[in-house]
Amino acid sequence: MGAKVLERFPAGAPRGSWPAEEYAAARRAEGERVTVVMDLESDAFLVLAEARDDDGRA
Secondary structure, eight states, X not given: OOEEEEEEXXXXXXXXXXXXXXXXXXXXXXXXXXXXXXXXXXXXXXXXXXXXXXXXXX
């Protein structure tokens, strides 16, 4: 099972701002299965979607 990067957000967002979490929440509201992870090498938050089979199953 793999994951697809939907979006990248720099870790240096203004204090109190969580753009990766807000983006992920919007995708979850649309029914997507997503998670937010930190990529330490690029100093960015990644929003990942579960890879789906050809028949649409996760």
